[in-house]
Amino acid sequence: MFLKIKINFFVFFLIFFIYQESSISIEPNIFVQSTVNRASTVLGDGYSKEEKIQKLKDIAEETVDIRGIGFYTLGKHRKTLNDQQKDKYSKLFKNYFLKSFSSRLAEYSNPQIDVISQEKISDKYTIVSSILVATKERPEVQIDWRIYTKDPEKPLIRDLIIEGLSLARTQKEEFNSIIQSNDGDINALFSNLKDFINR
Amino acid sequence: MRKILIIFLIAFSVTFSANAKSNDTGNVKDCSEGFNRASFKFNQVLDKAIVRPLAVGYRKLPNSVRIITSNFLNNLSNLITIPNNALQGEFGKAGNNLARLGINSTIGIIGLFDVATSMGFEEYEKEDYGQSLAVLGSGPGCYLVLPILGPSTARDTVGTVFGMFGGDPWYNVTVKNDTQYFRESDYYISKSVSGVDFRAKNLDALDNLEENSMDFYASVKSLYLQDRQQKILNSKKTIEAQDDSEWDEISPE
Numbered sequence: 001m002f003l004k005i006k007i008n009f010f011v012f013f014l015i016f017f018i019y020q021e022s023s024i025s026i027e028p029n030i031f032v033q034s035t036v037n038r039a040s041t042v043l044g045d046g047y048s049k050e051e052k053i054q055k056l057k058d059i060a061e062e063t064v065d066i067r068g069i070g071f072y073t074l075g076k077h078r079k080t081l082n083d084q085q086k087d088k089y090s091k092l093f094k095n096y097f098l099k100s101f102s103s104r105l106a107e108y109s110n111p112q113i114d115v116i117s118q119e120k121i122s123d124k125y126t127i128v129s130s131i132l133v134a135t136k137e138r139p140e141v142q143i144d145w146r147i148y149t150k151d152p153e154k155p156l157i158r159d160l161i162i163e164g165l166s167l168a169r170t171q172k173e174e175f176n177s178i179i180q181s182n183d184g185d186i187n188a189l190f191s192n193l194k195d196f197i198n199r
Numbered sequence: 200m201r202k203i204l205i206i207f208l209i210a211f212s213v214t215f216s217a218n219a220k221s222n223d224t225g226n227v228k229d230c231s232e233g234f235n236r237a238s239f240k241f242n243q244v245l246d247k248a249i250v251r252p253l254a255v256g257y258r259k260l261p262n263s264v265r266i267i268t269s270n271f272l273n274n275l276s277n278l279i280t281i282p283n284n285a286l287q288g289e290f291g292k293a294g295n296n297l298a299r300l301g302i303n304s305t306i307g308i309i310g311l312f313d314v315a316t317s318m319g320f321e322e323y324e325k326e327d328y329g330q331s332l333a334v335l336g337s338g339p340g341c342y343l344v345l346p347i348l349g350p351s352t353a354r355d356t357v358g359t360v361f362g363m364f365g366g367d368p369w370y371n372v373t374v375k376n377d378t379q380y381f382r383e384s385d386y387y388i389s390k391s392v393s394g395v396d397f398r399a400k401n402l403d404a405l406d407n408l409e410e411n412s413m414d415f416y417a418s419v420k421s422l423y424l425q426d427r428q429q430k431i432l433n434s435k436k437t438i439e440a441q442d443d444s445e446w447d448e449i450s451p452e
Contacts, residue, residue, distance in 0.1 A: 100411045103410075103411065104407050104411055136262050137258060137402075137403070138400060138402075138403065139400060163426075163429075164425070164426070164429035164434065165422050165425045165426060165429070166425065169421065169425065170418055170421040170422055170425070173417055173418075173420070173421035174412060174413060174414050174417040174418050174421065176417075177414050177416070177417030177420075178413060178414050178417070181232075181414075192413045192414075193413075195413075196413055
């Protein structure tokens, strides 16, 4: 009798966890398509530019690993920062990223992005491939999304690879150039970030 | 004029071809950053005064005209792609592109219509001598920004010069040899239209990048070198060209 109850409980928990797993974990391709659809709705609706920017910022804060991208873009300089500088940088980068990202996107009117496939490249990363559908003005563009999937319940975007060109890598090399041309002084980057945010 | 240009290109590539063997975009040396930045500024002035306005006007042309122009230019570029397919040992692609060239130049009326794609031929990918040199083992050398011609590397500049010394059949029949069918200006017009076509296709992206960059020179350099890396690998797949190790150290919030 005791064994039977134990087995029943075991089966119950097994089913419960399987159910939990399938209902909570989000497939990266579905995550990307849903994020794109949300952004597309914002861009397509009759919001003012300011409203669009704010709504896009909200979506980005939810779906992009801004802190992770920030530290990736610091490259080798990441290891030279003390905790205080790291905090300062994180805050500056977040504001910089949200401003840059939302103002870039807000210019587009209802872009159509179709997710076509996904490839799991490690336990932590899946590359989701999508197509920005061609318009009269520009040809079709291939966009790959680097999705950080360490926590399958909360996938996060870490990079956009447009026609094979990584935005995170471009950003990293831009930041490195600013630091190098100022004799390795990280404060030069902080100052440039502040100027950009206040533009 | 032609000789001056060739001497200029060779001088640059030789002067700045110091020992960079790596294909990693971050490791390509910017040996003459001062000159490159000045040249970049010059090109930006040229872009704003001439190229960009032309690209804006070009985009106002009917879509069919722009498609026909792109088709014609692509067909012409096949003249460089085919020998480079062969140099890279890709004889199947060379055959495919040779057939494309034949079909599009005849049935497609001097390349105005891409009939070959409609017939199911493999998608066209441009190749050049810079890419072939890379496949044959040459490192990129130093990064260069050439006045008018734009971003390059020592290796890619040598590739361009090689085209002028017989490697580019279109250059041979227009500029190098005096034929009764083509004029020297045909070559320069085709190259100029090609530049405007490229600028028009990337108008929003480049404008956006400039507006949102803190160091536009560095952004363009990074994108150019990544693009070359992808083209050399004949891949648009990130996972083949990028090292994940730097991401691995970073944890999310």
